[in-house]
Amino acid sequence: MNRLFGAALLSAALSTAAGAQTLLKLDARAEAPAPQTGHLKLGTARSPKGGTLAANSQYLLQDGKPWLPVMGEYHYSRAPASQWDAQLRLMKAAGIDIVASYVFWNHHQGQPGGFDWKGNRDLRRFVQLAQAAGLQVVVRLGPWAHGEARYGGIPDWIVDAMPTRGNDAEYMGHVERLYTEIGSQLKGLLWKDGGPVIGVQLENEYNLNGPGQGEAHIAALKRLAVKAGMDVPLYTVTGWDGAVYPSGEVTPVFGGYPDEPWAKSTTELPAKETYAFRFDTRVSGDLGAQTQAHDRGTAETDKDKVPFFGAEYGAGLPAMYRRRTLVSPDDIASMLPVQLGSGVNLLGYYMFHGGRNPVGAGGTGLEESSLSGGYNDTPRISYDFQAPLGPDGQQRPVLAKLRPFHYFLRDHGAQLATMTVRQPERVPASLTDLQTPRWSVRSKGDAGFLFFNNHVRQYPMPAQAGVRFEVQLPGGAVTLPSQPIDIPSGAYFVWPINLDLDGVKLRYATAQPVARLDAGAQGIVHVFAPTAGVQAEFALADGVKAMSSEGGQLLPIGKAGGRAVSVLLLSHEEVAKLQILDIAGQRRLVFSDQQAWVADGKLQLRGLATEPLHAAVFPALAKPRANGLLVREDGPLQHLEFKADTGEPALQVSATREARNAPRILKGGLAGAALQPIPEAFAAAATWSLKLPQQLAPKAEDVLLELDFVGDIGRVFAGTRMLDDWYYNGQRWQIGLRQFGLKPGAKLSLSVLPLRADAPVYIDAAHRPKFADGQAQVAELRGARLLPVRRVVITP
Structure with missing residues (x-):
């Protein structure tokens, strides 16, 4: 860490090496289509202070500007209420913008009669804490949620007495009461009230079609939600497995997982399409819907009318009894450039935070199980999901891989959201084709981002030897890098093309943009992450600058308004520790193995008490104070350290x-x-x-x-x-x-x-x-x- 901001290793413009090379070509000269507006029937888009939230056929707009947020699922009723505040702030610190949660009906009304909204079931308090943490909220209303819950979350006494998941009058009467209760919990907390609730999801994995089902049922649920006061900018439904819904009334959301824990196979599955760029459809394969559809769903015919939103990209996987896949951090993170490079304009995870099932009335288990007619057997209590944050807030290794992508979207998502997906000249022949390079570009005009993936879970991909990319743009071709490179097996990345860095044009970089930092007197710093096995090049007006793959180096590239503009290339170790937080009114880089977040304007660090706690901060804090705190300066970095304060209790x-x-x-x-x-x-x-x-x-x-x-x-x-x-x-x-x-x-x-x-x-x-x-x-x-x-x- 003490190498950070060391002397940059620069070279003059590099010449292309002689010899065989693989030139990967893509034509991005066609004009990007303009977004369609006015056809989506959404709720009130304006807040009391004049803020707006809307959607066109391509992307979200916040206050009239494109917005590409990150959403993470966290089920309040599967977590202790005492932990909500810290966990929501940890999600925010990890780059999450929106928290989503199911409302499990059987968690609130286990028996006919009143609803329980107290303690761990206090939806209103959860939403209030999310707002205090700086998060927006999407409430997934059900009534059928799935979520590996008993009867999909519908109470036993409903399932026993009447038909569900359709417009049966008796059933819809109970659904109306459920929605009225939820609406009461959310009163005053909607976007139009100045609150954080920007959207609701109706039903889940719905592909039934028949009398009182299909479009008619989703339309009826939306009417009940609006009647219950849930007037929100976004109404969504899940769009996979042949989903059926009324076009224009709701927006579909999509997902994908690195394996199928709901599958019946006891062996490795074929290579998953989650790792392959999609150019013709947004719908992944099997996502575990409990019902079957035989016709194309509305999502396929709506493709050019609605944005490509994600809600269930697996940040982990559940362990189901017959299939217990354990995924690696790279199995998860390598999906991100694929989804973004396929056009995703809202990156939603399921689950981002693990949990535990409560116990139902009379001690009934509330988990999905074959004993209660479910398709899967799941643990009675555990809903760990291998999530980035465990049920008790444990920081999992996958977080280190995900955060840089989240920070990239926070600073560059507005530009990316408007860009069109471009298909290379040569694409894999099938999901089992592991030889052909997997890549895409999203661009608008001469600016773009190149997305590449050379990782498929359980199927090692060969290194791509002697690679260069040629991207044809309206203003001419960009060829990168300056000489052929070998892209290692398992590599995945996002590289910029013609990126504006505060007035300085970066023609390309073979490193991934992470964040923009206003470092005060030290100027504007653009933070980049290296690509494993590839030397970082930054192509500027005065030539190509090469930086050591060890990172930790600062490269001045120009000035903006009299202030210095620099590129900071972190090392792999530094990227893994990086957390970007707003502390004392300034955005700062915090490097720590421990969890870091901000509450009440103060920096919080959380880790094992048996080990020292440490964080390196840039720019430095004015006068950091805490009991037992040791402060030392190392160049521009300020180190905050605490000694271990206890031994391991005996068990x-x-x-x-x-x-x-x-x-x-x-x-x-x-x-x-x-x-x-x-x-x-x-x-x-x-x-x-x-x-x-x-x-x-x-x-x-x-x-x-x-x-x-x-x-x-x-x-x-x-x-x-x-x-x-x-x-x-x-x-x-x-x-x-x-x-x-x-x-x-x-x-x-x-x-x-x-x-x-x-x-x-x-x-x-x-x-x-x-x-x-x-x-x-x-x-x-x-x-x-x-x-x-x-x-x-x-x-x-």
């Missing part, structure tokens, strides 16, 4: 029951695949006692119980109360203990149902247990520990 672990022979896993249900064992099967589980210490790190904000086990299903109990459960998939299982109000010295119990060697379930090869000859099953606890988490607050 007493003892085996209490040996595993018995687990019953054979049955197949059946709607999927005709492996079924989660029935409750009585857990009599075969191995169990351990986990005794907490009398002093459970009293100064810690939380204490995570981390379990490393191998088996089929793990469950943790306090007495007979199940606190959490987990399908083994190779991922470490962590449980925040503060939320449960456990007494000092409390005893917890861990049960692990053995995983049979013949289990017809999919677990990635890297994590599937290696059964010895003759070994029929495994149930093993390899480690259990307590990890105290602390937060420090720094006054700037």
